[in-house]
Amino acid sequence: MHWKRLVRASEIFREEVTIDQRYFGYVSSRDETAWDSDEGPNDGEIKKLFTFLNQWRTRCRSDADARASFKKAYLQVLPLLRALQGHSLLESGFDGAVAEGMSVSEAVRSMFERIASSGSHYESTGTSKILHVLYPPLFVMWDSAIRGGYAVDGRSSDYAERFLPRIQREARQAVDSYIAERKAGPSTAVRELEGVCGGRPFTKLIDEYNYCKFTLSLDELWR
Secondary structure (H helix, E strand, C coil): HHHHHHHHHHHHHHHHHHCCHHHHHHHHCHHHHHHHHHCCCCCHHHHHHHHHHHHCCCCCCCCCHHHHHHHHHHHHHHHHHHHCCCCCCCCCCCCCCCCCCCCCCHHHHHHHHHHHHHCCCCCCHHHHHHHHHHCCCCCCCCCHHHHHHCCCCCCCCHHHHHHHHHHHHHHHHHHHHHHHHHCCCCCHHHHHHHHHHCCCCCCHHHHHHHHHHCCCHHHHHHC
């Protein structure tokens, strides 16, 4: 993907997707200290997360039992989430060791599986959104149309072992094309691309591109 397509997709996304402000409203209101604590988030924080998910077109049960099941799963994955700090989509080696004898891909797969399986049904799209807001530098959201575009299914193994590495290649192409044209270093390229697109995290820009290309099926991004 050329960087100009990434920027153009973000422009279209901001014009077409009217619920996008809910993403930034949720992100800005999160109590990061609560999510980082050994005790995990309180019930109010979990309610806030589930409200965001359902406002963002994800059908998740949000009753007390669902919240309790999610919290249990979250506390199980918290050590892996902490171990992944410092890893990013652009720079992470998915085969590299990260924690407890696991590679990055194995850690991601374990986290995805535990959260996706914590409710009354397997929640693939919602889990990708949860992982993204928990740690935006690494995780990218998906939906069924995006999964089809990348020829993957909704299971944890496909997210960790196929989807993220394929997304990484797309992301690196965008950054490399920017570096080649603007003579910028990698970190500067990412920062400038985020800036020109309204300060969005780079992984969200990738999601906006995917959403416009596969979910909205915009011809402009296929030419």
